[in-house]
Amino acid sequence: xxxxxxxxxxxxxxxxxxxxxxxxxxxxxxxxxxxxxxxxxxxxxxxxxxxxxxxxxxxxxxxxxxxxxxxxxxxxxxxxxxxxxxxxxxxxxxxxxxxxxxxxxxxxxxxxxxxxxxxxxxxxxxxxxxxxxxxxxxxxxxxxxxxxxxxxxxxxxxxxxxxxxxxxxxxxxxxxxxxxxxxxxxxxxxxxxxxxxxxxxxxxxxxxxxxxxxxxxxxxxxxxxxxxxxxxxxxxxxxxxxxxxxxxxxxxxxxxxxxxxxxxxxxxxxxxxxxxxxxxxxxxxxxxx
Amino acid sequence: xxxxxxxxxxxxxxxxxxxxxxxxxxxxxxxxxxxxxxxxxxxxxxxxxxxxxxxxxxxxxxxxxxxxxxxxxxxxxxxxxxxxxxxxxxxxxxxxxxxxxxxxxxxxxxxxxxxxxxxxxxxxxxxxxxxxxxxxxxxxxxxxxxxxxxxxxxxxxxxxxxxxxxxxxxxxxxxxxxxxxxxxxxxxxxxxxxxxxxxxxxxxxxxxxxxxxxxxxxxxxxxxxxxxxxxxxxxxxxxxxxxxxxxxxxxxxxxxxxxxxxxxxxxxxxxxxxxxxxxxxxxxxxxxxxxxxxxxxxxxxxxxxxxxxxxxxxxxxxxxxxxxxxxxxxxxxxxxxxxxxxxxxxxxxxxxxxxxxxxxxxxxxxxxxxxxxxxxxxxxxxxxxxxxxxxxxxxxxxxxxxxxxxxxxxxxxxxxxxxxxxxxxxxxxxxxxxxxxxxxxxxxxxxxxxxxxxxxxxxxxxxxxxxxxxxxxxxxxxxxxxxxxxxxxxxxxxxxxxxxxxxxxxxxxxxxxxxxxxxxxxxxxxxxxxxxxxxxxxxxxx
Numbered sequence: 001x002x003x004x005x006x007x008x009x010x011x012x013x014x015x016x017x018x019x020x021x022x023x024x025x026x027x028x029x030x031x032x033x034x035x036x037x038x039x040x041x042x043x044x045x046x047x048x049x050x051x052x053x054x055x056x057x058x059x060x061x062x063x064x065x066x067x068x069x070x071x072x073x074x075x076x077x078x079x080x081x082x083x084x085x086x087x088x089x090x091x092x093x094x095x096x097x098x099x100x101x102x103x104x105x106x107x108x109x110x111x112x113x114x115x116x117x118x119x120x121x122x123x124x125x126x127x128x129x130x131x132x133x134x135x136x137x138x139x140x141x142x143x144x145x146x147x148x149x150x151x152x153x154x155x156x157x158x159x160x161x162x163x164x165x166x167x168x169x170x171x172x173x174x175x176x177x178x179x180x181x182x183x184x185x186x187x188x189x190x191x192x193x194x195x196x197x198x199x200x201x202x203x204x205x206x207x208x209x210x211x212x213x214x215x216x217x218x219x220x221x222x223x224x225x226x227x228x229x230x231x232x233x234x235x236x237x238x239x240x241x242x243x244x245x246x247x248x249x250x251x252x253x254x255x256x257x258x259x260x261x262x263x264x265x266x267x268x269x270x271x272x273x274x275x276x277x278x279x280x281x282x283x284x285x286x287x288x289x
Numbered sequence: 290x291x292x293x294x295x296x297x298x299x300x301x302x303x304x305x306x307x308x309x310x311x312x313x314x315x316x317x318x319x320x321x322x323x324x325x326x327x328x329x330x331x332x333x334x335x336x337x338x339x340x341x342x343x344x345x346x347x348x349x350x351x352x353x354x355x356x357x358x359x360x361x362x363x364x365x366x367x368x369x370x371x372x373x374x375x376x377x378x379x380x381x382x383x384x385x386x387x388x389x390x391x392x393x394x395x396x397x398x399x400x401x402x403x404x405x406x407x408x409x410x411x412x413x414x415x416x417x418x419x420x421x422x423x424x425x426x427x428x429x430x431x432x433x434x435x436x437x438x439x440x441x442x443x444x445x446x447x448x449x450x451x452x453x454x455x456x457x458x459x460x461x462x463x464x465x466x467x468x469x470x471x472x473x474x475x476x477x478x479x480x481x482x483x484x485x486x487x488x489x490x491x492x493x494x495x496x497x498x499x500x501x502x503x504x505x506x507x508x509x510x511x512x513x514x515x516x517x518x519x520x521x522x523x524x525x526x527x528x529x530x531x532x533x534x535x536x537x538x539x540x541x542x543x544x545x546x547x548x549x550x551x552x553x554x555x556x557x558x559x560x561x562x563x564x565x566x567x568x569x570x571x572x573x574x575x576x577x578x579x580x581x582x583x584x585x586x587x588x589x590x591x592x593x594x595x596x597x598x599x600x601x602x603x604x605x606x607x608x609x610x611x612x613x614x615x616x617x618x619x620x621x622x623x624x625x626x627x628x629x630x631x632x633x634x635x636x637x638x639x640x641x642x643x644x645x646x647x648x649x650x651x652x653x654x655x656x657x658x659x660x661x662x663x664x665x666x667x668x669x670x671x672x673x674x675x676x677x678x679x680x681x682x683x684x685x686x687x688x689x690x691x692x693x694x695x696x697x698x699x700x701x702x703x704x705x706x707x708x709x710x711x712x713x714x715x716x717x718x719x720x721x722x723x724x725x726x727x728x729x730x731x732x733x734x735x736x737x738x739x740x741x742x743x744x745x746x747x748x749x750x751x752x753x754x755x756x757x758x759x760x761x762x763x764x765x766x767x768x769x770x771x772x773x774x775x776x777x778x779x780x781x782x783x784x785x786x787x788x789x790x791x792x793x794x795x796x797x798x799x800x801x802x803x804x805x806x807x808x809x810x811x812x813x814x815x816x817x818x819x820x821x822x823x824x825x826x827x828x829x830x831x
Contacts, residue, residue, distance in 0.1 A: 050591075118387055136385065136395075143387065158660035161627040161653035163722055166675040175677060182663040190659070190704050194382040200343040202385075202443070203370030203399035212394040212407050 001046045001116070003220070003274045009121040011221040011228075016113045018228035019268060022235055023105045027246045030256035031235060031264055032101040038268025039108030045275040046115055058107060062100040069096025075249040095248040112271065135211075136204065140195070151188060156180050224270065231267040235260055290319045292357060292451050292483040293340060299351035300335055300507075309335045310507040312352070315500075317483050319450070324494060325487040326518070327504035328527060328737045329709035333487040336504070337453045340485070341375045342366075356451070371400055374444030378456040378708070378735070380436035389423045389431070389439055396447050407446075414445050418472050432615040434465025438472065445476065452476070454486040458493075459708075459734055462614045462763045463799065467493055489737050490764075492802055495519075495532045496548045503527075516546045530738030533802040533817045540821040553806045557820075561827045566790065566813035575604040577641070578726060578757040579626055584635035586621060595621045597781035598635070603759060603774075605640075608752050610768035610789065611761040612799070613778030619761035620656065622778065623728045626759065627653040639726060653728035658715030662703035667694070667714050670703065671721060680721065692717050693743055708735020716747070727751060729760035733767050745771040765801045769793055769815040790815050 004012070023035035043049040069092050070076075071083060076091030122142060159165045159180050167173045199205075238244035238260040246254040293316070300310040310332045317323055325333040338344045340354055342361055354361040356373070377383060386392045390411065397407040415421050420442055423435060431439065437457055444452070454473070458466035470493040476482050477497075488494055495501070501518040503511045511521055515535070522528045523539030534553035538546035547553040581601040587594040595618045603609050611619045624630050625637050628647040637644040639651060655661065664670040671685045689699055692713040703711060712735055719727065727748075733741055741764070748758050748771055762768055768775050768789055775792045777785040777799070785792055793800045793815040794807075800815070807814035811823045 139386065154655075154657075155660045157624065157629050158653075158655035158657070160647050161624060161629045161655065161728070162661045162719055163647060163649060163652045163724065164661060164675045164718075165647070166677075168676060172675075172677055176675065179663045183660055186663070186704060187657075187659055191382065194377075194379070195385060197344055198377075198383040199385050201341060201370070201375050202396040203367065204385075204395075206367055206370060206399050206401070208401040210398050210401050210403060210407070212390070212398060212404055212411075 001271065001275055002278060004116055004271060007116075007224060008218075008221040009117065011225045012117060012121075014225045015228045015267075015270070016109060016117070018232040020106050020109045020113075022232055022264075023109070024102050026235055026239060026244070027098065028239075028244050028256050029098050029101060029246055029254060030261050031244070032098060032105055034261060034264050034268050036101050036105040036108065038265070038272070039105050039112065041269070042112050042271035043108055045272050046112060048111060048115060058104045061107070062097075062104045065100035065103060066093060066097040069093065069099065077250045091248045091250065091252055094252055098246065098248070136199075148184070148188060151191075152180070152184050155183050155187060159183070227267055227270070231263045234263045290357075291316055292319055292321075293317045293361075293485075294355040295336075295340075295352065296355070297352035298336070298339065298354060300332075300339060300346070300348055302346065302348040308507050309348075310339075313502075313504070313507070313509045314352075315502055315509070315512055317451075317485060319483055320477060320481040321500075322477055322484045322486070322494075322498045324491070324498040324501045324515075325485060325504065326491065326501050326527070326530070328739055329735065330707045331504040332507035333504060334455050335507075337375070337455050337485060337487060340451070341373050341453055342369050344375060367400060370396065371447040372450045373453065374447070374449035374451070375453045376437070376440050376444060376455070376457050378459045380433045380440060380460060383440045383443070384428045384436070386428070388425065388427050389420070390425060392428060392439055392443050393424075393446055396443060400447060410446050414442050417475075418442050418445070432465065434461045434468060434615060437461060437465070437469055441469070441472065448480075449482060452482050452484045452486075454484065454488075456487055456489065456735075458488065458490055460731070460763075463765060464614055466490065466763075470494055489530060489735075491530060492532045492550075495535065516548070519546060526739045526742075527737070529742060529817075533806055533820065536817050537806065537821060537824065541824060550802045550805050554808050557806055557810050557824070558808060561810055561824060563810050563812070564823050564827055566811065566819055566823065575606055577602055578605040578607070578639065579603040579759065580636075580638045581622075581625070582636045582638075584625065584632045584637060586625060586630060586632050595781050596625070596632070599781065599783055601776060601783050601786060603757065605757055606752055606755050607773045608748055608758040608771055609760075610772035610775045611759065611778060612763070612765065612768055612775055613784075617778040618781045619778050620730050623653060623730055623759065623761055626726075627651055627728055629653075648726075649722075650724055651726040651728065652719040652722055652724035654712075654715055654719055654730060654732055656730045656734070658711050659703060661715055661718060662711075665702055666700050667703060667706075668699040670714075671699070671718055674722065685721070688717050688721050689714075692720075692747060693740070709737060709740045712736060713740065713744075716744075720751070725756055727756060727758045729758070731762055732760055733762055733764040741767055742770070765793065765799070766803075766816065769801050769803070770818075 019035060023032055040049070049055060070088045073092045073095070074087050074089065076089030078090040079087035080090055080093070081088050122138065159176070164179065165176045167176065235244065238257055243255060243257050244260050295313055295315050298310055298313045299308060301308050313336060315323070325336065327333055335346060338346055340361065342364055356364055384392055385395055393411045393414070394407050397410060415424055418438060418441065420438060423431065423439065428436060428439065458469055461469060473484065474497055477484055486494060495515050498515055500512055501515055502509060503518060503522065511518060513521065519531050519535035520539055522531060523536060528536065534547040534550055537553055547556055579601070581599050584596050584599045585594055586596040599622065611622060613619055625632060626639060626644065628644045631645070639648060662670050668685065672680055674680060686696065694710070694713055694717060698706065698710055703714065706714060712732060732744060736744060745767065752758055772789045774786060775789040776783050777792065790813045793804045794813050803817045803820045804815045807820050811820060814820045814823055
């Protein structure tokens with residue numbers, strides 16, 4: 001995954017945008033399935049998924065979306081059984097499964113996105129002297145929510161350890177939790193003020209900032225951007241031409257041309273291919289004999 | 290060349306008539322190091338901030354501050370950002386970016402330096418301060434000592450002429466504090482950077498500074514070289530915060546003071562006959578208050594274990610200090626005893642019962658005491674028990690007075706208090722719940738020597754009434770003064786658990802300056818008071 005980590009943030013951003021948006025908005029089960037397989041392979045290659053248990057969350061979401069859709073939607077020609085006098089149809093079940101595919105695929109790709117795109121990298125997407133300042137502010141904003149969650153945990157632990165978190169009645173419990181929230185607000189504002197002081201003391205308010213981030217792009221960055229755009233255009237063209245579609249009601253009809261599936265698999269396979277390429281390269285570097 | 294000059298500097302914060310600074314004057318030249326010394330709330334931080342225009346507090350101000358001969362108020366923002374570096378007390382407050390490289394680049398980027406120059410400067414300063422292994426790492430992964438070094442390097446990237454440091458080692462363990470101070474001394478000796486440093490921990494800095502500016506209630510009481518300052522302060526309450534060798538010199542009436550621990554140790558060895566500290570009677574047949582058996586704990590499933598088979602027994606009515614470097618598991622140990630976490634393996638018992646959650650009779654003071662306050666005034670904060678029962682004002686005032694909190698302080702917002710005041714306020718809040726077991730995580734942070742002594746007295750009083758105290762600390766002098774026994778943590782295990790005097794006398798490196806000076810001549814002496822007492826009993830220099 002090293003080479004993807006070294007990729008220009010802008011190219012990486014285009015790649016993830018192409019994969020996730022297409023997986024969500026193209027209703028073809030083939031495209032969504034390929035996206036899911038690509039995302040899963042990428043997470044395994046990145047070491048984010050080590051054992052089946054790590055996929056439990058995704059499994060629950062997929063199963064819930066699959067099983068719940070026929071409870072709400074009763075369209076479809078093939079009732080499997082009746083639930084409170086409402087048909088539970090095969091078509092609605094498959095529609096739910098198709099949406100579950102899109103959701104789990106998107107979650108997997110978002111997880112990979114968070115591994116590869118740190119808030120600092122997102123900040124470096126901004127170029128130019130004015131946007132550099134904006135980039136710093138953006139980085140801080142992106143870090144704010146995870147930091148706040150961490151601080152909430154610390155403050156709640158501090159209240160708990162100090163014996164201030166009573167739980168005798170629900171009113172007392174509510175007040176204790178409210179106290180944690182008030183401490184969190186005061187401490188967060190104080191820390192923000194101190195960080196602002198630190199920024200001011202180190203010239204953040206000065207005009208004409210420069211950046212340490214490297215701007216020149218490598219061929220690989222251009223290729224990745226071109227592949228992302230090309231694959232997305234290919235899928236969109238196939239959808240517009242009526243050759244890539246999925247309909248579930250009243251009966252399931254779906255079609256996916258081989259070239260679209262191949263192009264899409266190539267795009268979703270980029271992380272896995274990059275890991276395979278790295279392993280081959282490292283093996284070739286290893287001393288022989 | 291004169292770098293900075295203060296002329297009759299006076300300052301009052303907007304919300305009070307009291308003067309935080311009153312007519313303070315001094316000058317500082319290139320390569321000079323000045324120590325700001327004084328009790329908590331004596332105006333040290335205010336003075337430092339008035340010398341950094343971007344951080345100047347809001348209030349009424351009189352007198353002048355001149356930077357290289359020019360009024361600091363007219364100093365261009367770019368010059369101020371580049372030439373006056375500021376490092377604060379909290380290593381976590383300064384970082385703006387996520388990783389070390391970004392943090393080091395932040396100042397030169399803001400100054401508009403070209404990329405090549407920024408990279409060269411970062412490479413240079415990283416090599417100079419030994420930070421290369423940290424480049425590429427995330428700041429969240431670093432220890433407090435490493436973060437503080439990064440904060441120092443981050444201001445050094447612009448080659449400042451003046452460094453202002455506000456208690457930079459307050460949250461560091463002794464070794465990290467020594468490393469930080471050694472880097473500062475290197476910068477001063479080799480680069481000639483002028484420095485003003487405010488510190489309560491004077492052991493590593495006092496002998497190196499050119500002058501000591503002693504502040505009392507915002508007034509300059511003295512501006513003298515270290516030896517003369519020590520002679521003037523030795524018999525005052527603030528004298529207790531001076532390095533042990535200087536206190537010993539003053540007590541022995543030496544004309545030429547002993548300026549470092551090694552020379553003081555040699556002097557004691559050569560001039561006194563061996564004697565021993567009378568050992569404290571060991572508490573007998575006391576019940577067990579806290580027991581840990583083969584405790585294993587890690588924060589994440591795949592991460593490393595923080596505690597690795599820890600065994601520990603602590604007696605009821607005792608005071609125990611937990612010492613060790615940052616990251617050895619001191620805070621985790623306290624949280625397990627408090628019931629915040631449960632061990633993955635092993636057993637933690639308090640007062641004979643297995644810990645399964647937080648107990649009513651145990652209370653823990655967190656590292657950041659601000660975390661347990663919520664209300665607009667301290668009084669409002671202390672008024673209600675955790676169950677929502679209202680306490681009468683008399684009880685609150687009596688508890689607050691015991692910890693030296695005046696009614697005026699009780700009317701303040703908790704974030705307007707100094708570090709020492711906040712620490713005492715938090716302790717008052719805990720003691721009002723009448724715990725039997727008190728756990729304190731680095732209670733010395735922000736305390737001056739007078740308040741540290743007061744804290745030691747409070748803890749001893751609590752233990753004398755049957756309470757049990759366990760505190761994690763980086764301040765070995767506080768451990769020596771207060772604790773009956775000391776636990777030394779290393780690699781998630783209790784490397785040693787012995788009576789404090791025995792442990793600190795036996796340690797060669799991780800010990801107090803007094804124990805180093807006493808050596809084998811006065812075996813068992815671990816505080817400056819014990820050392821001075823033994824020297825006095827031995828009848829002065831033989």
